[in-house]
Amino acid sequence: MAPCRFRVEENGAGVDKEVINKFDNKDKRIGGTCVYEGLFYGRPGLLERLANGGTLVVAEGYIFEFERRGYLQAGAYVPEVILEHPEIVRQVYEEFVHAGSDVVLALTYYTHREKLRTIGREGDLEAMNRVALQMAREEQIELAVELGADYIVGETFCCYGESMMALRCIQKYGNVPAVITLSLGTGDLMLDGVKVKDTVLALEAAGAAVVGFNCGRGPETMLPFIQDIKPLCKVPFAALPVCYRTTPEQPCFQSLTVPGTNNRAFPLDLCACQTSRQQIDEFAHACRKLGVQYVGLCCGNSAHLTRIVAEVYERTPPASKYTPDMSQHYMFGDKSRFRKEFTEGLRASKGGDFD
Numbered sequence: 001m002a003p004c005r006f007r008v009e010e011n012g013a014g015v016d017k018e019v020i021n022k023f024d025n026k027d028k029r030i031g032g033t034c035v036y037e038g039l040f041y042g043r044p045g046l047l048e049r050l051a052n053g054g055t056l057v058v059a060e061g062y063i064f065e066f067e068r069r070g071y072l073q074a075g076a077y078v079p080e081v082i083l084e085h086p087e088i089v090r091q092v093y094e095e096f097v098h099a100g101s102d103v104v105l106a107l108t109y110y111t112h113r114e115k116l117r118t119i120g121r122e123g124d125l126e127a128m129n130r131v132a133l134q135m136a137r138e139e140q141i142e143l144a145v146e147l148g149a150d151y152i153v154g155e156t157f158c159c160y161g162e163s164m165m166a167l168r169c170i171q172k173y174g175n176v177p178a179v180i181t182l183s184l185g186t187g188d189l190m191l192d193g194v195k196v197k198d199t200v201l202a203l204e205a206a207g208a209a210v211v212g213f214n215c216g217r218g219p220e221t222m223l224p225f226i227q228d229i230k231p232l233c234k235v236p237f238a239a240l241p242v243c244y245r246t247t248p249e250q251p252c253f254q255s256l257t258v259p260g261t262n263n264r265a266f267p268l269d270l271c272a273c274q275t276s277r278q279q280i281d282e283f284a285h286a287c288r289k290l291g292v293q294y295v296g297l298c299c300g301n302s303a304h305l306t307r308i309v310a311e312v313y314e315r316t317p318p319a320s321k322y323t324p325d326m327s328q329h330y331m332f333g334d335k336s337r338f339r340k341e342f343t344e345g346l347r348a349s350k351g352g353d354f355d
């Protein structure tokens with residue numbers, strides 16, 4: 001196996017050898033994603049990895065995670081944290097690998113010129129995102145490949161046309177495999193009126209290496225689309241839902257309301273609609289059963305949820321050392337090990353069914 005290549009950003013936002021070597025993940029790869037593209041470094045490459053039913057666990061959802069941590073402003077959602085606190089970016093990369101992500105997607109989401117202009121930081125484009133060095137997408141892709149990208153991610157597409165354009169650009173300028181994932185709306189149509197199913201099949205026919213869905217919908221409402229469309233695809237399928245409790249009535253996380261109110265939850269109060277660990281576990285099992293090979297979590301993701309997906313997909317990441325063990329808990333574990341007032345008295349006083 002050829003050694004992985006590592007990228008160290010001038011601004012310190014890149015992943016360095018330390019992050020990867022720390023976990024002895026010689027086959028981990030470094031990547032980057034933005035609105036349209038991502039990078040993926042190292043060997044074996046994407047296609048080898050997914051050959052013969054191989055799988056890939058992919059942690060995403062950086063933007064919301066940094067906002068939650070207090071390093072990114074909700075609204076424009078531009079990841080200024082890259083320049084202002086690169087050490088935190090590195091820490092989250094590290095956390096996701098530690099929790100079982102097979103890849104590190106570099107934080108380049110929303111670091112394109114249009115977004116930077118929104119907050120008057122257009123001048124920081126180069127420093128914030130070397131991949132976005134040039135405004136044109138094509139030039140970004142060429143640079144990505146020059147830097148050693150192994151595959152490119154085009155994600156969160158709401159339009160058929162845009163997704164096809166991205167695929168063609170990757171093919172024309174990238175000459176590397178393309179992962180193209182769509183962001184589903186409330187119905188079965190893309191924004192430009194093309195059916196989701198037809199879009200996925202067209203992307204596959206046009207040569208995408210992996211097709212599927214990311215963002216937009218949570219586990220419960222993304223799953224029916226996976227069940228319907230995945231069996232029609234010959235190439236590996238991708239599923240990366242948001243970690244929010246979307247429902248048939250409110251199928252997209254943008255449409256969620258805070259439980260018990262009519263207030264829209266998106267984006268600031270989505271924490272009131274976070275998925276349970278159980279839901280993520282069930283989703284990962286369902287995906288595995290359906291043969292989803294490229295699996296992960298988008299907005300709302302954090303390390304404890306990524307670990308669940310990784311473990312369902314038979315990974316044992318370093319974080320598995322801390323996988324919950326309720327037999328050690330004073331209210332749930334072996335009663336003989338704890339004082340009676342804790343095991344029985346406290347259970348009675350707190351209410352609910354603990355058995």
Ligand SMILES: [Zn+2]
Pocket residue numbers: 061214215216242298299
């Ligand atoms: Zn997302």
